Amino acid sequence: MCWELWFFYFFTYGILIYSIMLICIYLLIGIYSVYENINHMRKHEFTDYSMVASSSVVPAISILAPAYNESASIVENVRSLFSIYYNNLELIVINDGSKDDSLQKLIDAYHLVKVPYFVNERIATKPVRGVYKSTNAAYKKLTVVDKYNGGKADALNVGLNIATKKYVTCIDVDCVLEQDALLRMVKPFMSSPDKHVIAAGGVIRVANSCEVRGGKITKVHVPKNMLARIQTVEYIRSFLLGRMAWSKLNGLLIISGAFGMFDKEIAIDAGGYDTKTVGEDMELIVRMRLYMEDAKRPYAVRYISDPLCWTEVPTSYRVLWRQRDRWMRGTVETLWTHKKMFFNRKYGVLGLFSYPYWVFFEFLAPIVELLGWVFLIVYAVLGMVIWKFYFLLLIFIVSFGYLFSASSILIETFTFRQYKEKRDVLKLLLAVLYEPVIFHLYVVAAAIRGILKILLKSETGWGEMTRGGFAKKNESVKSDENQKLQTETEETANHVKEENHEK
Amino acid sequence: MAYLDNYVNGNNNKQNLLNHTKINGMKILIAEDEKMTLKMLSMKLQKDGYEVIQAEDGGVAMDYLEKNACPDLVITDIMMPFYSGLEVVEKIRKDLKSKIPIIVLSAMGQEDSVEEAFKLGADDYITKPFSPIELSSRVKRLFNA
Amino acid sequence: MLLLILVRWDLEAQLIFFAILFIGAVSAIFFIAYFSSLLMQKKEDAILEKRDERESLLLTILFEENSEKDDLLVGFKEFNIDVKGNGLRKGKRKMLRQIMIDEILKMKKNLSGAGLEDLYKLYEELRLYKDSYKKLTNNHFQLMVMGIRELSEMNHKVYYRSIYRCTNHVQEDVRIEAQLAIVRLFGVKGLRFLSRVTYTISEWQQMTLLYLLTNMKNERPVDIERWLDSKNDSVVIFSLRLADKYNCFELLEKIGHCLYHPNETVKIQAVLCLKNIYNENTELELLAYYQVVSKRVQIAVLEVLKSLATQDSVFFLYKYLVSCELEIRFSIVRILNGLCEGIDIIRAVEKEPEIKESVIQMLEQINNEKLQYN
Numbered sequence A: 001m002c003w004e005l006w007f008f009y010f011f012t013y014g015i016l017i018y019s020i021m022l023i024c025i026y027l028l029i030g031i032y033s034v035y036e037n038i039n040h041m042r043k044h045e046f047t048d049y050s051m052v053a054s055s056s057v058v059p060a061i062s063i064l065a066p067a068y069n070e071s072a073s074i075v076e077n078v079r080s081l082f083s084i085y086y087n088n089l090e091l092i093v094i095n096d097g098s099k100d101d102s103l104q105k106l107i108d109a110y111h112l113v114k115v116p117y118f119v120n121e122r123i124a125t126k127p128v129r130g131v132y133k134s135t136n137a138a139y140k141k142l143t144v145v146d147k148y149n150g151g152k153a154d155a156l157n158v159g160l161n162i163a164t165k166k167y168v169t170c171i172d173v174d175c176v177l178e179q180d181a182l183l184r185m186v187k188p189f190m191s192s193p194d195k196h197v198i199a200a201g202g203v204i205r206v207a208n209s210c211e212v213r214g215g216k217i218t219k220v221h222v223p224k225n226m227l228a229r230i231q232t233v234e235y236i237r238s239f240l241l242g243r244m245a246w247s248k249l250n251g252l253l254i255i256s257g258a259f260g261m262f263d264k265e266i267a268i269d270a271g272g273y274d275t276k277t278v279g280e281d282m283e284l285i286v287r288m289r290l291y292m293e294d295a296k297r298p299y300a301v302r303y304i305s306d307p308l309c310w311t312e313v314p315t316s317y318r319v320l321w322r323q324r325d326r327w328m329r330g331t332v333e334t335l336w337t338h339k340k341m342f343f344n345r346k347y348g349v350l351g352l353f354s355y356p357y358w359v360f361f362e363f364l365a366p367i368v369e370l371l372g373w374v375f376l377i378v379y380a381v382l383g384m385v386i387w388k389f390y391f392l393l394l395i396f397i398v399s400f401g402y403l404f405s406a407s408s409i410l411i412e413t414f415t416f417r418q419y420k421e422k423r424d425v426l427k428l429l430l431a432v433l434y435e436p437v438i439f440h441l442y443v444v445a446a447a448i449r450g451i452l453k454i455l456l457k458s459e460t461g462w463g464e465m466t467r468g469g470f471a472k473k474n475e476s477v478k479s480d481e482n483q484k485l486q487t488e489t490e491e492t493a494n495h496v497k498e499e500n501h502e503k
Numbered sequence B: 001m002a003y004l005d006n007y008v009n010g011n012n013n014k015q016n017l018l019n020h021t022k023i024n025g026m027k028i029l030i031a032e033d034e035k036m037t038l039k040m041l042s043m044k045l046q047k048d049g050y051e052v053i054q055a056e057d058g059g060v061a062m063d064y065l066e067k068n069a070c071p072d073l074v075i076t077d078i079m080m081p082f083y084s085g086l087e088v089v090e091k092i093r094k095d096l097k098s099k100i101p102i103i104v105l106s107a108m109g110q111e112d113s114v115e116e117a118f119k120l121g122a123d124d125y126i127t128k129p130f131s132p133i134e135l136s137s138r139v140k141r142l143f144n145a
Numbered sequence C: 001m002l003l004l005i006l007v008r009w010d011l012e013a014q015l016i017f018f019a020i021l022f023i024g025a026v027s028a029i030f031f032i033a034y035f036s037s038l039l040m041q042k043k044e045d046a047i048l049e050k051r052d053e054r055e056s057l058l059l060t061i062l063f064e065e066n067s068e069k070d071d072l073l074v075g076f077k078e079f080n081i082d083v084k085g086n087g088l089r090k091g092k093r094k095m096l097r098q099i100m101i102d103e104i105l106k107m108k109k110n111l112s113g114a115g116l117e118d119l120y121k122l123y124e125e126l127r128l129y130k131d132s133y134k135k136l137t138n139n140h141f142q143l144m145v146m147g148i149r150e151l152s153e154m155n156h157k158v159y160y161r162s163i164y165r166c167t168n169h170v171q172e173d174v175r176i177e178a179q180l181a182i183v184r185l186f187g188v189k190g191l192r193f194l195s196r197v198t199y200t201i202s203e204w205q206q207m208t209l210l211y212l213l214t215n216m217k218n219e220r221p222v223d224i225e226r227w228l229d230s231k232n233d234s235v236v237i238f239s240l241r242l243a244d245k246y247n248c249f250e251l252l253e254k255i256g257h258c259l260y261h262p263n264e265t266v267k268i269q270a271v272l273c274l275k276n277i278y279n280e281n282t283e284l285e286l287l288a289y290y291q292v293v294s295k296r297v298q299i300a301v302l303e304v305l306k307s308l309a310t311q312d313s314v315f316f317l318y319k320y321l322v323s324c325e326l327e328i329r330f331s332i333v334r335i336l337n338g339l340c341e342g343i344d345i346i347r348a349v350e351k352e353p354e355i356k357e358s359v360i361q362m363l364e365q366i367n368n369e370k371l372q373y374n
Helices: A003-042 A049-053 A074-082 A102-110 A151-162 A181-190 A226-248 A264-269 A280-294 A317-337 A345-382 A387-414 A424-460 A485-502 B002-006 B035-047 B058-067 B085-095 B111-120 B132-144 C002-008 C011-063 C066-079 C090-108 C114-125 C128-136 C141-153 C160-168 C172-195 C203-214 C233-245 C249-258 C264-273 C282-290 C295-308 C311-321 C326-339 C342-348 C353-372
Strands: A061-067 A089-096 A112-115 A128-134 A142-147 A167-171 A196-206 A211-213 A216-219 A259-263 A299-311 B027-031 B051-055 B073-077 B102-107 B124-128
Touching: A003 A226, A003 A345, A003 A387, A049 A181, A049 C203, A061 A074, A061 A151, A074 A089, A074 A102, A089 A102, A089 A151, A102 A112, A102 A128, A102 A142, A112 C353, A142 A151, A151 A167, A151 A264, A151 A280, A167 A181, A167 A264, A181 A196, A181 A259, A181 A299, A181 C203, A196 A226, A196 A264, A196 A280, A226 A299, A226 A387, A226 A424, A259 A264, A259 A280, A264 A280, A280 A299, A280 A317, A280 A345, A317 A345, A317 A424, A345 A424, A387 A424, A387 C011, A424 C011, B027 B035, B027 B058, B035 B051, B035 B132, B035 C011, B035 C090, B051 B058, B058 B085, B073 B085, B073 B132, B085 B102, B085 B111, B102 B111, B102 B132, B111 B124, B124 B132, B132 C114, C011 C090, C011 C114, C090 C114, C090 C128, C090 C141, C114 C128, C128 C141, C128 C160, C141 C160, C141 C172, C160 C172, C172 C203, C172 C233, C203 C233, C233 C249, C233 C264, C249 C264, C264 C295, C282 C295, C282 C311, C295 C326, C311 C326, C311 C342, C326 C342, C326 C353, C342 C353
Parallel strands: A061 A089, A061 A167, A089 A142, A196 A299, B027 B051, B027 B073, B073 B102, B102 B124
Antiparallel strands: A112 A128, A128 A142, A167 A259, A196 A259, A211 A216
8 A cells, every 4th residue: 555545644644633532532521521510419518608708716827929020000909909808917018120110009008017027948949139028017918029031930939839728829910809818718728638739720601791899790791892702702611621620630730820729838848930931820730730640649629610710711813822822832842841740550540541631632723723724725626525513513523512511501691690681692603603613713823822832942942931821811721621622523424525536 | 990889878778567767877898808797797786877888898998988987886707808907007097197996806816816906006896797786886885885 | 253254354355454443443432422411411300390399399388377387287298298208119219319419508508597597306206317327338438528517517417326437437528528517517526536636637627617517506525635645646736726816825835845846737737826825934935936836837936026025125126136037027017017117127227238138128128018908
């Protein structure tokens, strides 16, 4: 047989098998998630969090909020941190060498003075220029750290060094937290006696167009912006149908950087944030897990399924492009750094299931989709495509994607019910319909661009300092498990038609 | 300006079972973000015959204090969005230089914040959950003092 | 049959069939999602309305002058004729009564004193405890939890035996709620369940129990000594916390035994207890103890020494100042700063410039902290 034929077979069947596997995996995860959601629905939450929150028996938490060139909003953002409803708290704002007057604004607004402070540098970081405390007793909880610029991860590491409490929470200052968010987050750390909980993450929801007052969401609306609306669907789908299942398997590889809580000691022992990657939030979790696996200590990463944190998502294609490009690079870098986990029995679920899943279906999916499109064009030019089959398969695949998205919205209406207006659900369902056309392809392209960037740079090493995370506000959910679905669909379409061709 | 819509004058409440006889037209500002607590506090004080202004968070309270004449008494929660109770107390004492009585509301186990509030010039405190009778007697005492 | 037909079709027909099937399924899901959301909204609105109705009535009753209160209670019963079941379907009646219970519980959070008594009275008079008890005897654990919570929140003691039986229930949620309920009802006396509980009491649960106890009259639990011997480590830890909270000086010896418990967390908790419960020997014992334990326990020991240390410790602490890691050194400097002059501390580490540098910084911070808010 000549090589062209081999080539042809390899790709056609390869892509077909890949797509079938992908669909199966999604189905499995989806069904498992639905099951878990039904369980969750039955379970009422009784704990009266608000009463406990104001008492002093609650465990101490340090909140880390990095800031870079945010002069315009910094004072307001810090003010909203003060309205977090929790008694036993310390707020650490880290000024990452801003070039504007962020620091001065903070000093003026909160009556800060520079205080002598001994920094126990357990993680190596860029030097600290000074630590500031307020002279006003009302702002006693606030500590502002001024340091030389070193990127978001570096700023967070300084925060870890300075934090004095047992648990640390890293948040994007422009996020809106639910009132009892911190208590809900800290609860899992204290309620599993047999396993050491090293980290916990929550559900992120889209805050665009929602009414916010005093750091609280007062009314939830479906975003007016089309792009944001699609992302709302994407987030719901990803959190309800993806993470729920992964967390139950204890295979969660990511906690969104917008709002997550860690056990400080473990985070520091594992080495803190990696300053060389753009996906420092994912990387840290993976490394903390590895640290625990290597030490053979029973541990868990918990996931809180109620919406706790609301964030603004990008409403312009340009920002969205940058965000997805970055997510993809973060993913690839993290996966590459920890490649020893790949099908490594030693790491249990993590090595045999989570990690390969990320490689095959998060990292490879956009590439396979690209290949699919390329082949489609090539075959079309050569006149080898049976269009009737192509379109049938396309319908099949697209409707599979629709099914998935619509189910997640159905689950949402039965469980969390955040969208209460009459037309809200209808709007979301419509967004599901136009998602593949105006959103999906664009996102895949951005991901591929991210991969290309990495490949092109690979000789010079993995990374230059990236500070993107500060400038933009919206990078919160690292990656979306299901978004790629529709994509694959098209590929399946591609090869099946190819297959027919051979007959 | 944005907050203006949020003033709820107690007398506009639809609870028309209440009698509106005012004791010398004494005005009480209540700042509390927990809706139920706010409702119950103002209900009780209205029953006692005071005029009640409800502020549903620190922002509304501050705004009211800025734009209106000082009320005759202020009851404020400590943990609130925008401005905490401590800041409200500070504003009244330092910026407005007013000597009106201030009661802070605190949940159980918040003693340190209460101490802070006393330092800033609060006169009395009530713990949540509150006893309605205790509430009226404390308010009465402060008015007579 | 269908399968047979399907197999006979050619590929194209099969595909068309599946495509149609899928489109059908998708549109079905879409419709279901949309209409169920509408339906649920409607239901929710209806419930909300009922809630508001009851809420305002409850408020009126609570703050009505005494003379009219009883009349209103009667009127309330009339208004809630459905509670008695006249002319209403069973399901709906149950729902309305549940709303009533929810509202009462919600108000309870804000009330104490006479207002609270009124709520209890209302709960009794409307016989809502019957509903709660029914839930308690249900097999579904979520309902059990609700029942237990309602009865205990409303201070209804009649069924306490059934609740007590649940304190070692297999189902975690039930167990947790029953433990809380028993404490809610009987205060420290309710802690009796500690003698029989075999499951671990989580940190969170301990915190909540302590929180509940904080809001109650101070009466000392009598059995702490026995619980300190428990085979259940979490019970030992919790008892240590209780001993600490209630200042049980007579347990000092017992607590001393716990310092040598095999479980590290117990050790730490025992050490922390000594902050409040100690005698003249404790300091020296701790210093000796310090040398034989792990770092986590050492940190706890230093924490306690912060308030206990006297001149007797100084020599010992100097010894450890030079030979340990920063976190521990910081704690030691903090203790020493309270005992002797800063300059002496610096002199003690004169020979090692690196350590000296860090000690100076630490001293600066500590001294500044004292000034900051005074």
